[in-house]
Amino acid sequence: MRNHKKIFLALIGIAAVLSACDDGKIYEESIHVEREGGSVRLTGQIEGNHDWASGYSIVLAGFSSDSEYAKTAKGITTNEDGSMDIVLSGIPSEVTSIEICAINRLRKRIARFYSFDYTEQEDTIRIDAGNVDASMFNSIQTNVFDRTCINCHGGSTTAAAGLYLTDGKSYDALVNVPADKSPDQMFFVTPGNSEESFLHLTLNTDISADWGMDHIDMITSSDLLKLIDDWIDNGAKK
Ligand code: HEC
Structure with a gap:
């Protein structure tokens, strides 16, 4: 009986230590796969x-x-x-x-x-x-805009729809700016709300079907689509 109690208390102790360590940061310590190297x-x-x-x-x-x-x-x-x-x-x-x-x-x-x-x-x-x-935004600039968008949006002489997605211009062109193509003047990026952001609709729905340039399959990586949504939902910080 005594031993059971001791083991039980020890388990509670271990659980307390483990939960105290969980401060939300997932990679505070290095993960040693092997010692040598x-x-x-x-x-x-x-x-x-x-x-x-x-x-x-x-x-x-x-x-x-x-x-x-x-x-x-x-x-x-x-x-x-x-x-x-x-x-x-x-x-x-x-x-x-x-x-x-x-x-x-x-x-x-x-x-x-x-x-x-x-x-x-x-x-x-x-x-x-x-x-x-x-920064989260810089990762979107380099992995999404620079790679897939600026050919048409400002990298050459003119920007399609007047929308500049080039480094240094993209943030101010998107965040809290109403989209011309949106019937109800939705912002391209509404900080904190990806669902109410025209950038999200452009890349994830068929809203662009009649623009002369279909945008829905431009970004096929679900990781990148999620990165954009997470950036917006996290406050769209610069
Ligand atoms: C091959 C050319 C091309 C590429 C690449 C391209 N776009 Fe476009 N984009 C257009 C055209 C054309 C329009 C519509 C222009 C018009 O009808 O005035 C447009 C319109 C838009 C609009 C609506 C603008 C507004 O004022 O409402 C958004 C948002 C947009 N693009 C985002 C993007 C993003 C983000 C990327 C990269 C993932 C991208 N585009 C890549 C050609 C392109």
Whole structure:
């Protein structure tokens, strides 16, 4: 009887310790896949890494060339001035690139901000990443607008529908700005409400069917569509 009580109390103790550790941050500690292997010491300045929606982590991570899931990852912590000094050790041998990136809860890479080639090293290598803009909006700019939209929206001489989605112009063109194509003047981006954002409707519904340029299949990655919605719902921060 006594022993049962002790075990029961011990279990409660363990549960309390575990729940106390759960502060919502998913990659505070490094995940050591194996002990041997090289390590990387990364320095630099980073901004925008605190403004991400929940479900994402900004990490220093190792990837192999055949997978978009991190083999090892460590949450990026910064000093008050935004400087970072991070050591990622025990890097598994299959890792071929080290990156500053955003991963989701499954450790899948959603956006990459900085990367360098990595072939197995026994010693610590030092990397200076310089200035890194790891904001949620910058990840949309580079992964969505720069890749898929600016050919027609401002990268050349004219912007379709007068909508500039180029770096430096896109944010002010979208956030709290009424869309011409919207019958009820819905904003392109209504901070906090992706469902009431014309950008969301443009990319996720057939609303553009009669514009002369169908937009519904332009972004097929569900991760990127979710990233845009999560950015809007998280307040559409710059
Ligand atoms: C191949 C050219 C092309 C590409 C690429 C393109 N668009 Fe468009 N876009 C257009 C055209 C054409 C229109 C409608 C212009 C008109 O009828 O005045 C339009 C209109 C829009 C509108 C409505 C503008 C308004 O004023 O209401 C939005 C929003 C939009 N595009 C977003 C995007 C986004 C986001 C991307 C990238 C994922 C993108 N577009 C990629 C050609 C393009």
